[in-house]
Amino acid sequence: MKPKVAAAGGGEKGRSVDPSLPRFKCQECHRALVVVGVESFPDRLPAHANSGMHASSVQGSIMGASRMDSSYVVLSKQNKSQSPGIPPRPPTAAAARHVEPNQSTRAIEGSYIMLPPAAASIYKTSASEGGGAHLPPPSPNSTSPSPGNNSGFHSSVTVLKRAFEIASSQTQVEQPLCLECMRVLSDKMDKEIEDVNTDIKAYDVCLQRLEQESYNILSETDFNKEKQKIEEEEKKLKAAIEEAEKQYSEVTSEMKKLETKSKEFEELEERYWHEFNSFQFQLTSHQEERDAVLAKIEVSQVHLELLKRTNVLNDAFYISHDGVIGTINNFRLGRLPNVQVEWDEINAAWGQAALLLHTMAQYFPKFKYRIKIHPMGSYPRVTDINNNTYELFGPVNLFWSTRFDKAMTWFLTCLQEFAEFAINLDKENNVPFDKSLKLPYKIDGDKVGTYTIFLSFNKLENWTKALKYMLCNLKWVLYWFIGNTSFAAPSASLYLAQSPK
Numbered sequence: 452m453k454p455k456v457a458a459a460g461g462g463e464k465g466r467s468v469d470p471s472l473p474r475f476k477c478q479e480c481h482r483a484l485v486v487v488g489v490e491s492f493p494d495r496l497p498a499h500a501n502s503g504m505h506a507s508s509v510q511g512s513i514m515g516a517s518r519m520d521s522s523y524v525v526l527s528k529q530n531k532s533q534s535p536g537i538p539p540r541p542p543t544a545a546a547a548r549h550v551e552p553n554q555s556t557r558a559i560e561g562s563y564i565m566l567p568p569a570a571a572s573i574y575k576t577s578a579s580e581g582g583g584a585h586l587p588p589p590s591p592n593s594t595s596p597s598p599g600n601n602s603g604f605h606s607s608v609t610v611l612k613r614a615f616e617i618a619s620s621q622t623q624v625e626q627p628l629c630l631e632c633m634r635v636l637s638d639k640m641d642k643e644i645e646d647v648n649t650d651i652k653a654y655d656v657c658l659q660r661l662e663q664e665s666y667n668i669l670s671e672t673d674f675n676k677e678k679q680k681i682e683e684e685e686k687k688l689k690a691a692i693e694e695a696e697k698q699y700s701e702v703t704s705e706m707k708k709l710e711t712k713s714k715e716f717e718e719l720e721e722r723y724w725h726e727f728n729s730f731q732f733q734l735t736s737h738q739e740e741r742d743a744v745l746a747k748i749e750v751s752q753v754h755l756e757l758l759k760r761t762n763v764l765n766d767a768f769y770i771s772h773d774g775v776i777g778t779i780n781n782f783r784l785g786r787l788p789n790v791q792v793e794w795d796e797i798n799a800a801w802g803q804a805a806l807l808l809h810t811m812a813q814y815f816p817k818f819k820y821r822i823k824i825h826p827m828g829s830y831p832r833v834t835d836i837n838n839n840t841y842e843l844f845g846p847v848n849l850f851w852s853t854r855f856d857k858a859m860t861w862f863l864t865c866l867q868e869f870a871e872f873a874i875n876l877d878k879e880n881n882v883p884f885d886k887s888l889k890l891p892y893k894i895d896g897d898k899v900g901t902y903t904i905f906l907s908f909n910k911l912e913n914w915t916k917a918l919k920y921m922l923c924n925l926k927w928v929l930y931w932f933i934g935n936t937s938f939a940a941p942s943a944s945l946y947l948a949q950s951p952k
Contacts, residue, residue, distance in 0.1 A: 478625030479632035777919035785915030
């Protein structure tokens with residue numbers, strides 16, 4: 452029985468692996484290996500053959516992975532002859548098949564394993580002492596070393612380790628290896644050998660081609676000239692290299708300056724864009740503010756146009772009539788026998804009329820009344836050219852009201868003066884005659900139209916009509932004032948009827 456290298460996971464078919472057997476690891480795939488068959492030899496050999504047993508076990512453990520039939524040791528010439536204690540190696544079946552009938556059978560002298568000197572030295576001592584080691588077959592039941600041969604077993608493991616170290620140092624391949632890794636390594640080495648042979652053939656072809664080429668051997672003079680020429684060319688190239696390095700340094704310096712300027716420009720650009728964005732933001736804000744102001748201006752202009760078209764004085768001093776009695780701001784001015792109007796209402800109406808006439812006169816600085824009007828609410832007064840003041844409010848005696856009559860007469864005088872001023876102003880402005888101011892009722896002293904404004908010894912109907920005509924003239928003057936001070940002209944429907952009823 453020969454020692455074998457088996458995987459740790461199992462052994463030979465139908466046989467379990469003893470856990471106490473020495474274990475090794477494949478240095479390629481790192482699988483665990485168990486050396487099987489080594490332990491059966493030490494206990495069957497004599498003491499003087501232990502060293503030979505160790506060697507045979509080492510060789511058997513290494514070559515067992517390659518499925519070799521026998522292992523031999525190269526002995527010295529004097530020991531080549533077969534020792535009496537070692538039987539001859541029987542021929543294998545493969546060898547028997549390859550032997551031709553006419554070929555004589557001879558002793559197998561070439562089946563040797565050439566170990567390195569370090570490993571072969573193990574066997575020289577044992578061969579000189581007692582010859583080769585006879586390896587009798589172990590008994591079928593021997594699967595582990597006996598207790599009495601533990602020293603031989605441990606020495607066999609030590610020899611195996613040493614043999615693996617020697618094999619690793621000689622082959623440049625870490626040992627031990629399993630069968631699969633050995634096949635892969637063998638294929639790889641075959642491929643490398645094939646590549647090396649291909650390179651050798653290519654080198655041979657190149658060498659033959661080189662040997663076939665003809666070349667001229669230069670003389671010493673030509674060699675010196677060629678050498679001098681090459682040296683000059685070398686100097687030129689060195690000078691060119693120095694010039695290129697100088698230019699490179701200049702270009703590098705220029706590049707650094709340009710990079711510095713580029714960084715400065717980038718900073719300037721960044722600052723510019725920041726300022727640009729800030730300016731754009733401010734511009735947008737100003738534009739929005741401008742648009743808001745323009746919108747307000749537009750609204751204000753629309754409102755102004757609306758105000759220009761608004762008859763302010765006409766709204767503030769609305770003159771109309773209530774039947775025969777004229778009204779101003781809904782205050783009746785006058786009374787009838789059958790319509791008794793309180794004097795408080797009549798006084799308020801006279802106060803509104805006095806305020807209107809005074810307001811229109813104040814608008815024209817060049818115009819001055821000869822008679823001064825004092826609008827004092829419901830108690831207006833009038834001062835004549837002699838600084839005599841008369842009350843333009845009641846109640847008064849219907850049969851003796853001289854001061855009240857004079858106050859109403861002076862009021863008519865002021866109204867006539869303002870109308871004459873308006874007519875003269877139209878003439879100065881070349882206003883056509885048909886568009887100039889014309890009072891609907893002529894004022895002559897104390898009369899308006901054909902009715903006197905006196906209350907004393909007068910009928911209430913006539914006095915009321917005179918007051919109504921006076922208010923009608925005042926409204927025409929108001930419309931003229933509005934038209935000449937950029938106010939919208941009133942529609943014709945707002946005028947009172949000119950013909951008395």
